[in-house]
Amino acid sequence: ETGVTQSPTHLIKTRGQQVTLRCSSQSGHNTVSWYQQALGQGPQFIFQYYREEENGRGNFPPRFSGLQFPNYSSELNVNALELDDSALYLCASRYRGNYGYTFGSGTRLTVV
Amino acid sequence: QKEVEQNSGPLSVPEGAIASLNCTYSDRGSQSFFWYRQYSGKSPELIMSIYSNGDKEDGRFTAQLNKASQYVSLLIRDSQPSDSATYLCAVGNNDMRFGAGTRLTVKP
Numbered sequence: 001e002t003g004v005t006q007s008p009t010h011l012i013k014t015r016g017q018q019v020t021l022r023c024s025s026q027s028g029h030n031t032v033s034w035y036q037q038a039l040g041q042g043p044q045f046i047f048q049y050y051r052e053e054e055n056g057r058g059n060f061p062p063r064f065s066g067l068q069f070p071n072y073s074s075e076l077n078v079n080a081l082e083l084d085d086s087a088l089y090l091c092a093s094r095y096r097g098n099y100g101y102t103f104g105s106g107t108r109l110t111v112v
Numbered sequence: 113q114k115e116v117e118q119n120s121g122p123l124s125v126p127e128g129a130i131a132s133l134n135c136t137y138s139d140r141g142s143q144s145f146f147w148y149r150q151y152s153g154k155s156p157e158l159i160m161s162i163y164s165n166g167d168k169e170d171g172r173f174t175a176q177l178n179k180a181s182q183y184v185s186l187l188i189r190d191s192q193p194s195d196s197a198t199y200l201c202a203v204g205n206n207d208m209r210f211g212a213g214t215r216l217t218v219k220p
Contacts, residue, residue, distance in 0.1 A: 033208065042116075042200055042210035043156065056207040090155055099144050099163075099205060103155040 004029075006091050006104035013111050018079045021107045023091030025072040032074045033101065034066060035090040043090055049074060050096060078109075086111045115139075116203050118211035126219050131188040133214050135201030138182070145177055146202040147186045150213065156200055160186060191218040 003026035013019050025032055031050045035043035045058035049068035063079040072093070078085060088108050092101035115138040125131045133147075144163055148156035160175040162168045162184070168175045174187040184203070188195055198213040 035210075040212075042118075042212045045207055045209055048206055048208075050206075058207065058209075092156075100146070100158045100161055101208065103157070105155050 004091060004093055004102050004104035006089075006107050008107060009105070010108045011110070013081050013109065015081055015083060015111055017081050018077065019081060019109065021076040021078075021089050021091075021109070023074045023076070023093070023104055025074070025091070025093035026102070027072060028095055029072055029093035029102070031096050032068055032072075032091060032093040034074075034076045035092065036060075036085075037088040037090055037106075039087075046076065081111045083111050085109065116201055116209050116211040118199075118201050118214050120212055120214060122215040122217055124217045124219060125191050127191060127193060129191050129218075131191045131195065131216055131218070133186040133188075133199050133201075133216070135184040135186075135203075135211055136182055137184070137201075137203045137209075139203065140179075140182065142179075142203045144203070144205045144208070145175070145184045146208070147173075147175060147184075148200040148202060148210075150198045150200055152197075188216075191216075193218050193220050 005024045033048040034046040037043040048056035052068045065077045068074040088106045090106045091104040094101045147160040150156045162175040162177045172189045176185045200213045201211040
């Protein structure tokens with residue numbers, strides 16, 4: 001039991017479509033980050049949210065956007081899907097001041 | 113661009129040996145350093161964090177940090193087959209960046 005739940009587990013979308021991935025963090029985890037992990041690669045930082053505001057962003061285009069809600073849940077939205085967006089998307093959360101992140105089990109997105 | 117570099121491996125050690133995993137990073141201002149373990153098909157799991165120069169030990173794991181050399185390492189003593197996984201080095205706090213990972217195989 002990691003305390004961080006992601007949904008859905010797997011998803012297949014068509015190029016050009018939009019997708020929303022969801023994450024539910026454990027109570028008190030007010031910092032959440034999203035990562036993209038391609039096969040055989042390390043996780044790539046997309047962005048971080050703290051208290052519902054984005055406070056860090058990696059090298060991803062604006063069509064990657066996010067939201068964090070007061071109930072410790074968050075969303076990753078990707079517009080205009082491209083084939084290269086196919087990857088494992090990981091949500092990670094922590095208490096601010098406790099630097100260790102807990103990862104969810106991920107959403108495997110396939111774009112065809 | 114903040115970079116984190118790891119030897120991709122694979123690294124193979126016999127059971128009971130010491131496995132040594134290395135990582136370098138580019139951002140001199142980094143203050144937080146982590147090692148994660150990722151089993152195949154699973155998500156990363158935090159195994160060590162280190163913030164100050166020197167060594168930090170936790171059971172069979174020892175993390176070493178040298179900020180002057182921008183170098184972080186992880187030693188696994190008495191390696192077990194269950195340690196076979198990909199080990200990810202991560203650097204940073206508000207924008208934690210990962211290396212590509214080193215695949216470790218511990219042979220019985």
